[in-house]
Amino acid sequence: KAGVTQTPRYLIKxxxxxxxxxxxxxxxxxxxxxxxxxxxxxLQFLFEYFSETQRNKGNFPGRFSGxxxxxxxxxxxxxxxxxxxxxxxxCASSLLVGTGELFFGEGSRLTVL
Amino acid sequence: GENVEQHPxxxxxxxxxxxxxxxxxxxxxxxxxxWYKQELGKRPQLIIDIRSNVGEKKDQRIAVTLNKTAKHxxxxxxxxxxxxxxxxxxxxxxxVTGGGNKLTFGTGTQLKVEL
Numbered sequence: 001k002a003g004v005t006q007t008p009r010y011l012i013k014x015x016x017x018x019x020x021x022x023x024x025x026x027x028x029x030x031x032x033x034x035x036x037x038x039x040x041x042x043l044q045f046l047f048e049y050f051s052e053t054q055r056n057k058g059n060f061p062g063r064f065s066g067x068x069x070x071x072x073x074x075x076x077x078x079x080x081x082x083x084x085x086x087x088x089x090x091c092a093s094s095l096l097v098g099t100g101e102l103f104f105g106e107g108s109r110l111t112v113l
Numbered sequence: 114g115e116n117v118e119q120h121p122x123x124x125x126x127x128x129x130x131x132x133x134x135x136x137x138x139x140x141x142x143x144x145x146x147x148w149y150k151q152e153l154g155k156r157p158q159l160i161i162d163i164r165s166n167v168g169e170k171k172d173q174r175i176a177v178t179l180n181k182t183a184k185h186x187x188x189x190x191x192x193x194x195x196x197x198x199x200x201x202x203x204x205x206x207x208x209v210t211g212g213g214n215k216l217t218f219g220t221g222t223q224l225k226v227e228l
Contacts, residue, residue: 033216042119042220043157043202056215090156099145099206102216104156 004105018079021108025093032074037088119219136203137185143205152199193226
């Protein structure tokens with residue numbers, strides 16, 4: 001069974017640009033969550049999608065957005081990049097959020113210059 | 114609010130010793146408490162979890178205890194080995210308006226097992 005796949009794995013952008021990250025969940029998982037990981041801040045929840053609907057959202061500015069497609073694949077977008085957006089963005093899929101195991105992808109490491 | 118506090122932030126033990134990491138949550142409705150291990154450069158992976166209907170759960174060298182009254186839960190690793198060196202995250206779900214849960218993570222504990 002294929003795991004969670006995230007693309008791209010690494011990317012470098014400059015301030016003001018925008019970026020789109022992609023996540024393909026484990027087959028059969030309809031819930032996809034996104035987390036931002038930075039040193040000292042741990043895993044900060046961005047948002048969660050279930051059956052193409054955003055169910056939960058973390059405390060991030062509106063520059064961070066996402067969506068989920070009918071095949072459960074998800075994308076997140078960050079517009080008007082800032083230096084502080086440099087982080088590892090992790091996607092996780094699960095059958096249900098909050099009550100079962102999260103399966104994480106390897107992450108997309110974003111560097112903003 | 115939605116808060117999970119985790120202590121200590123770093124922990125260094127000698128091989129063979131025990132390690133204990135503690136977490137406190139704020140939502141009394143939380144009923145599921147997982148622990149994730151993240152080795153350097155790798156993805157977080159679930160190592161053990163506990164639900165609110167039990168006070169303790171063991172899996173070989175690792176165990177988790179839960180005190181719902183005090184709203185805290187702990188990870189215990191016995192007979193530590195070098196491969197236990199990693200960052201450990203606790204987590205707890207918080208109910209959100211409209212239904213569903215949001216899994217909130219602690220800030221992590223860097224465990225180093227020294228030879």
